[in-house]
Amino acid sequence: MPNGVKAMESMDPSAREDMLAQIQEAHEKLVQLQTKSERRRCGRRERARVVERIHSCHGRRRGSVDTAFSTTDGQAIEDALFWQDSLWSHPRVGKTARQLVKELSTTDLRGAVQLLRRVKTTSNSEDVDADWEKIVLKFCALKTLEKKELLAKTVEMHATDARVVLWSLVDPNAAKAQSDTDD
Incomplete structure (x- = not known):
């Protein structure tokens, strides 16, 4: 039971x-x-x-x-x-994240929550959680159209790949370093 x-x-x-x-x-x-x-x-x-x-x-x-x-x-x-x-x-990202309700439609808000949830599940340490907070803040700072494009781009991605894409918003050099290691 x-x-x-x-x-x-x-x-x-x-x-x-x-x-x-x-x-x-x-x-x-x-x-x-x-x-x-x-x-x-x-x-x-x-x-x-x-x-x-x-x-x-x-x-x-x-x-x-x-x-x-x-x-x-x-x-x-x-x-x-x-x-x-x-x-x-959330004490650090809550105020910023609440603005998503005003900017996104219900469907887009649901997609954003699912994306951020997938990305957070890859976090295993406090350092990564701090990175997740930076990702959330950067995502929330994007313009509405950019958010929608990013959601469409990452909807089918695995959590680690989506995390790399979102981290490239925070640290543009990370995307270059990732492409260098792939070559």
Whole structure:
């Protein structure tokens, strides 16, 4: 039996029902945001409220509760949690990353979060995390069109290749050094 099921069985029935209702509500809102017709009617504030709601539902309990959503929905939830935990509330890049909501469409914002999440997963040390912060700040400083072009360019790339492309924004000499080693 998964740990999440054990944890849910040991919860107070009213707390369990409340948690399941919050998770279901967040799931429904995410599905609503994913459909094109609803996305047009749903503003940025509503998207931010959904992310906050998901974070409150999964905050301290997400490590112990297994959600039974589809892979796509699970990915969307993981992206939303990464946005909240690693970008929105980050002490050094949070303020800058929040501006992405104003600049990018929902689809582009989702792509940017997925790209930055993939790049961060290649980080294994604190030095690399400092580099990741520089990458995020440089990415956020790009013009909107440049961001969209970069997202289109890196959408199918492996995480390490995408990291090299993004690091070349921070350190233009790194791209030259990488091409020299490839030759």
